[in-house]
Amino acid sequence: MKQLHTLMDRWWVDFRKWNPSADAVYQLLSAQEGTVTHDHIALRTFDDHTVHIDTVMAPLVAAGYVCRAEYVFPMTHVYSQHYEHDDATLPKVFISQLEARHFSQELQMTLTRLIDQIPREILGTWDFFTTARPWKTSFAVYETLKKESEYAAWVSAFGFQPTHFAVRMNAFVQYNELTTLNSFLKKHGFVPSTTGGEIQGSPDVFLEQSSLKAAETMVEFSDGTYPIPGTFYEFAKRYSMPGGTLFNGFITASAENLF
Numbered sequence: 262m263k264q265l266h267t268l269m270d271r272w273w274v275d276f277r278k279w280n281p282s283a284d285a286v287y288q289l290l291s292a293q294e295g296t297v298t299h300d301h302i303a304l305r306t307f308d309d310h311t312v313h314i315d316t317v318m319a320p321l322v323a324a325g326y327v328c329r330a331e332y333v334f335p336m337t338h339v340y341s342q343h344y345e346h347d348d349a350t351l352p353k354v355f356i357s358q359l360e361a362r363h364f365s366q367e368l369q370m371t372l373t374r375l376i377d378q379i380p381r382e383i384l385g386t387w388d389f390f391t392t393a394r395p396w397k398t399s400f401a402v403y404e405t406l407k408k409e410s411e412y413a414a415w416v417s418a419f420g421f422q423p424t425h426f427a428v429r430m431n432a433f434v435q436y437n438e439l440t441t442l443n444s445f446l447k448k449h450g451f452v453p454s455t456t457g458g459e460i461q462g463s464p465d466v467f468l469e470q471s472s473l474k475a476a477e478t479m480v481e482f483s484d485g486t487y488p489i490p491g492t493f494y495e496f497a498k499r500y501s502m503p504g505g506t507l508f509n510g511f512i513t514a515s516a517e518n519l520f
């Protein structure tokens with residue numbers, strides 16, 4: 262459990278460092294609402310046997326995370342699962358993996374070249390998460406991957422760190438509606454993502470979410486340092502299902518911001 266909390270703390274510290282506007286929003290909301298906690302974090306990986314979900318999640322599962330549901334996204338060739346922990350202060354973990362076989366031979370070979378650089382002894386251990394990106398790669402590779410899959414390109418640049426943290430809005434008093442929250446954030450100069458609409462989901466599907474545009478991040482590659490879209494901050498409001506239980510799953514209709 263200690264390692265789990267250490268990892269969560271480190272991910273959060275790194276997330277705020279890479280995404281200063283998320284940090285600013287966190288501070289702003291903390292000042293308005295008191296304690297801000299997170300509903301979930303999202304991780305990405307590939308379906309290669311060395312780094313597939315079961316391997317990546319092994320240390321978190323050993324520390325008490327349990328898989329609660331799975332999701333398929335045939336359009337983007339992504340498969341995902343969400344995990345929950347008995348300790349309700351811990352965020353849910355939404356993890357997805359790209360199914361590389363649906364893409365070109367070239368993309369598959371590029372991913373293999375990246376994955377082959379990961380030291381074998383860290384696979385399936387806590388150490389897997391200690392470096393943001395466990396391989397050397399170039400901006401040229403990023404650009405080539407991006408033509409086929411933004412998902413693959415993102416992981417090539419950022420590795421296995423969370424793509425986003427999602428704020429748990431349910432405890433909020435002033436800003437517990439996404440419309441109110443979004444106008445408050447816009448008034449303070451933050452830019453919501455409008456891909457698929459500012460608000461995704463609805464009370465009918467028991468989950469509403471919105472997110473800020475991904476932070477432009479300077480990333481060091483072997484052929485130079487370039488600004489590319491990095492992590493993003495998300496806001497999630499959950500609704501009770503008939504019977505009164507809060508919906509803890511995810512919706513697949515608004516795939517764009519899920520991962």
Ligand code: NI
Nearest residue numbers: 303427495519
């Ligand atoms: Ni999310």
